[in-house]
Amino acid sequence: MIWIKPPPGILVKPIFMTSLNKIADFRRPIAINLANRPTAAHCEDCGARHTGLCEVLADDELAFLARIAQRIALPAGALIMEEGEPALHFYNVNAGFIRLFKALPDGRRQITGFAGPGHFIGLAATAQNVVSAEAMEPVKLCRFSRVTMRDVFAELPQLERKLLDVAMHELVLGQQQMLLLGRKTALERLASFLLAWAERQEICAPGVLPRPHSVLALPLSRTDLADYLGLTIETVSRSLSTLRRDGLIDIPNIHEIILLRPQALAGLAEAAV
């Protein structure tokens, strides 16, 4: 465990506490499911068969990979990886969303990214995990031993190539997030996030603005949003209200945002002069 206990007088955020409590409950299922080795047939109906890591593999190669994978299903709130623990595995997300984060002993939390179907996690690690990973909803994963994976590269070099691509893409996202966290205002952060999220949801092609009135699904809580953008939930809420008041977005309900004027959002996000 990295964070020991809340210091006297400082309240650990409820959501944080929740996930802590659930660690014990949900560790067990991992062990139970270990025997469940997928066949290529399993892969065929996997939501991530044709995205992310697996898309570069032919069926027979996938079968090879599947033999060393362990299928895991976890409920919402489950802790998948923990910062500071030995990094033994990679994971490929098949279904559900995961948040990756780092935390300080006093409860401050920085979400460093979100992983959905097709995403590969565990790259950002030394001998120990440097981030924790938590299921935001019920998730399905393929788990790979890190040492085994090394051997697999000899058999499937295109896999290693793909992994390098994945890592490079993560690096790009990281640089963008650093600019956002280090230099952008609250409004700019929100605007940047909304556009990036739209791109991620494939509402628009990479580098292209979504059409006006595009509807954005926002499965994150305000707390997640705040911890991702380096703000407080109050500031997130206020900033969203400002964007709505100014007619850039509409918020029909808490988990949906309509991008009324993407062009204006882009101007804000990039601090266009």
Added chain:
Amino acid sequence: MIWIKPPPGILVKPIFMTSLNKIADFRRPIAINLANRPTAAHCEDCGARHTGLCEVLADDELAFLARIAQRIALPAGALIMEEGEPALHFYNVNAGFIRLFKALPDGRRQITGFAGPGHFIGLAATAQNVVSAEAMEPVKLCRFSRVTMRDVFAELPQLERKLLDVAMHELVLGQQQMLLLGRKTALERLASFLLAWAERQEICAPGVLPRPHSVLALPLSRTDLADYLGLTIETVSRSLSTLRRDGLIDIPNIHEIILLRPQALAGLAEAAV
């Protein structure tokens, strides 16, 4: 060019302007030096021969790699890569320090990292560069075409493996920086930076605190420091003064810092409770 012009009334930081002006001056040398292909003999006396990328290669393999490399020497201030330009090359740093950064049109700048001898740059890119790279002092580089590099991987798989390691390490640094930028106070940022920099200068082993009274060489200007830590130069200056006043560090001169109480710095950096 990404940033067009300073908006009326907003002053672009001097250093920023400086580098802009130098682009034209220093682009030319790159072309001039293209013909200078290193032999393995060149590599033997390279400062980076036994670090970073090259350390995984035997002499004959290095010779192979050297054949596709272009040696480049650039003066301080030279722009090596520019955000938004087509990403055609990787670079391996042989000598000198480089800053990597992203900028907003109004002049705000976020330094995303520093690269010294043995470091490989250019991984964080899509079809275009997502960061700019600038020589902080006279530098020597080996330049590799990205497309050629792909072919090399077939010949030297251990190189690709190494590159994946490099990328993974960069990811780890990125996550740490996100926590710093998103959630730490000015003092915490300085403390974190000083310890990370000590580790980087190999004043201490990874994960181990430097001994009290370790002397830290700080080749960065206050402006670089501020743009790296997401602060202003004034806040950097004030925070350093506070650390000195509190007896955690000493500042004999502008480019040297003595870590009087590394333990206390670590407590500050990790917000120990």
Added chain:
DNA sequence: CGCGCGGTTTGACCTTCATCAAGGCAAGGC
């Protein structure tokens, strides 16, 4: 239907850090 609960919004106030401005200090030129 009223109630309580968790998450969200809004408001009032306060802290941290940015901004603006002045002064210091070392290095180089004349």
Added chain:
DNA sequence: GCCTTGCCTTGATGAAGGTCAAACCGCGCG
């Protein structure tokens, strides 16, 4: 030696966003 120049430090002030607190809102439940 003195002046300029560039960078750094320090101080005074202000603004963005954090903190604290209250109200709101949808939702499940008795």
